[in-house]
Every structure is written in C-alpha cells, then in structure tokens.
Amino acid sequence: MxxxxxxxxxxxxxxxxxxxxxxxxxxxxxxxxxxxxxxxxxxxxxxxxxxxxxxSGHLLEATFENWESEFLQMGVYVVLTIWLRQKGSPESKKLDELEDVDQRPDPTKPGAPWPVRRGGLWLHLYQHSLSLALFGLFFGAFYLHARGGAMVYNIEQGHEGKPLVTVWGYMHTARFWFESFQNWQSEFVSIFSLVGLSIFLRQQSSPQSKPVDAPTTETGK
CATH class of the missing domain: 1.20.5 (Single alpha-helices involved in coiled-coils or other helix-helix interfaces)
Incomplete structure (x- = not known):
C-alpha cells in the first residue's frame, strides 16, 4: 500500500x-x-x-445559523449520553455496568496524554475538553449568526427608513430566535431519530448500528 x-x-x-x-x-x-x-x-x-x-451578512447569517445548531446538537448529545441510557440503542452506554469511558484516568498507563500525567486543573479541562470545545463553537457560531443577521436586518431597516439595531439589539428580535429555534428543534429531531431507529433498524458494517443478527433489545442495552 x-x-x-x-x-x-x-x-x-x-x-x-x-x-x-x-x-x-x-x-x-x-x-x-x-x-x-x-x-x-x-x-x-x-x-x-x-x-x-x-x-456579506447574508452569507454570514446563513452559514453560522446552521453551524450553531450543529454544534449545539453534538454538545447536547455528548453531555446527555454521560448520564442517560436507552435500552436497545448502540448510541447509549450499557444499562447496568461501567464502560471504559467511566473509569478514572490512569496517569501510569503507557502512552497516557500529558494532561492525564500532569493531573490537577489540566486533567479536569482535558476530561471535559470535547463538550467545552463543542459548546465554545456553539456560542461562537451563535454570535456570528446574530452579527450576520443584524447586517441583513439593518439593510432592510435602512431601506424602509426605520432605526438600525446593534448585534445585541438584533438578538432581542423574534426573528433571530425564530431562526435559532427552527434549527435547534430539527437537530434534536435528528438525535431522537438516530437513537430511536437504531433500536430496531440495522446497517451492515456501520459502527453506528448494532450487528445485523443482534436482538432488538438484548440484555444490557
């Protein structure tokens, strides 16, 4: 090769x-x-x-309005799967036993990352780095969505001879929150669909699916 x-x-x-x-x-x-x-x-x-x-604000708003909801979906999904379970779904941890991700980090393990060996604050940050990164990206995209939306909104306001708004002012409009909520709910639907459908349906060779010959609701999951 x-x-x-x-x-x-x-x-x-x-x-x-x-x-x-x-x-x-x-x-x-x-x-x-x-x-x-x-x-x-x-x-x-x-x-x-x-x-x-x-x-332009048009491109900025359209792009980050969608990215915002994607990062929110992934961040929420990562956090919810820490504590919540779903019987029969490969997207869930096992119901009655600890998994590798639940074990305490071992600083003596060969190849352990530097934050694990260092301990303290660095370890704490590293333990939650995935969710912190996803929510950080969400808030960044949330702001850029609002900034782009304010630019588009102000073009319309100026054309109609109405007062312009700041980014903060645009975040107080129903339009901004309608744009956000319509995307957020669609992302939560995708989580619900993936978790629910994976209980009963299979996809050969995909790690997001249980083995094709696995029972629908076997013990443990």
Missing part, C-alpha cells in the same frame, strides 16, 4: 466529509449570491459582486 493510500485509508472519513462540506459550501455561496442579489434588486439597491458577497 502506498503512503497516500495508507493516509487515505487511515483518514478517509474526515477527508471525504471535508470535501462534502466544501462542495456544499460552494453551492451555498453561488446560490446565496444570486438569491441575495435578487432581494437587493427588489429593494432598488446595487447588486453585490461575488467578492463582496463573501463578506
């Missing part, structure tokens, strides 16, 4: 996902550019070049 083939084999999931992200983002940029220019034309305003659109 060549070095490239081995690299792709070891990192294929991230690489393919990254290509899908960039492809979808390119499609979003091109279609969003035309859609935004249609809106501007209806208001009698000058159309944006593609370069100008890349710095």
């Amino acid at each position: 060549s070095s490239f083939s081995r690299f792709f084999y070891q990192n294929g999931l991230l690489l393919v996902t990254f290509v899908l992200i960039m492809s979808a983002l390119l499609g979003q940029v091109l279609t969003g550019w035309h859609d935004n220019n249609d809106d501007l034309q209806q208001m009698g305003l000058a159309a944006l070049t593609l370069g100008q659109y890349l710095h």
Whole structure:
C-alpha cells in the first residue's frame, strides 16, 4: 500500500466529509449570491459582486445559523449520553455496568496524554475538553449568526427608513430566535431519530448500528 493510500485509508472519513462540506459550501455561496442579489434588486439597491458577497451578512447569517445548531446538537448529545441510557440503542452506554469511558484516568498507563500525567486543573479541562470545545463553537457560531443577521436586518431597516439595531439589539428580535429555534428543534429531531431507529433498524458494517443478527433489545442495552 502506498503512503497516500495508507493516509487515505487511515483518514478517509474526515477527508471525504471535508470535501462534502466544501462542495456544499460552494453551492451555498453561488446560490446565496444570486438569491441575495435578487432581494437587493427588489429593494432598488446595487447588486453585490461575488467578492463582496463573501463578506456579506447574508452569507454570514446563513452559514453560522446552521453551524450553531450543529454544534449545539453534538454538545447536547455528548453531555446527555454521560448520564442517560436507552435500552436497545448502540448510541447509549450499557444499562447496568461501567464502560471504559467511566473509569478514572490512569496517569501510569503507557502512552497516557500529558494532561492525564500532569493531573490537577489540566486533567479536569482535558476530561471535559470535547463538550467545552463543542459548546465554545456553539456560542461562537451563535454570535456570528446574530452579527450576520443584524447586517441583513439593518439593510432592510435602512431601506424602509426605520432605526438600525446593534448585534445585541438584533438578538432581542423574534426573528433571530425564530431562526435559532427552527434549527435547534430539527437537530434534536435528528438525535431522537438516530437513537430511536437504531433500536430496531440495522446497517451492515456501520459502527453506528448494532450487528445485523443482534436482538432488538438484548440484555444490557
């Protein structure tokens, strides 16, 4: 196996996902550019070049409105699966026994990460680094959603001769929270669907599924 083939084999999931992200983002940029220019034309305003659109509130809002909900979904899912269980789902920890992730970190274990060997505050941060990172990304995307939304909102307000708002002011509008809640609920639906459907349905060779010949609600899960 060549070095490239081995690299792709070891990192294929991230690489393919990254290509899908960039492809979808390119499609979003091109279609969003035309859609935004249609809106501007209806208001009698000058159309944006593609370069100008890349710095627009329209693109900023649309992008981070979705990223915000994704990071929230993953953060909530990571935290909920610490304590909550679902019988029959491979997305849940076992009902009646501890798993490897529940064991206390062992600083003497060969290859243990530096924070584990260091202990104290560094260990505490490392123990919760995944959820901290996801919620940090959520709040960052939440702010950028509000910032982009305020830019779009102020273009509309200015066109209608109404007062402009700050980012904080936009976060007090029903429009901002409608945009957020409609995305949040869809992400919670995806968690519910994945956990619920994985009890009864199978996908050959996927780690997100139980073995095809496994009972629907075997003991322990």
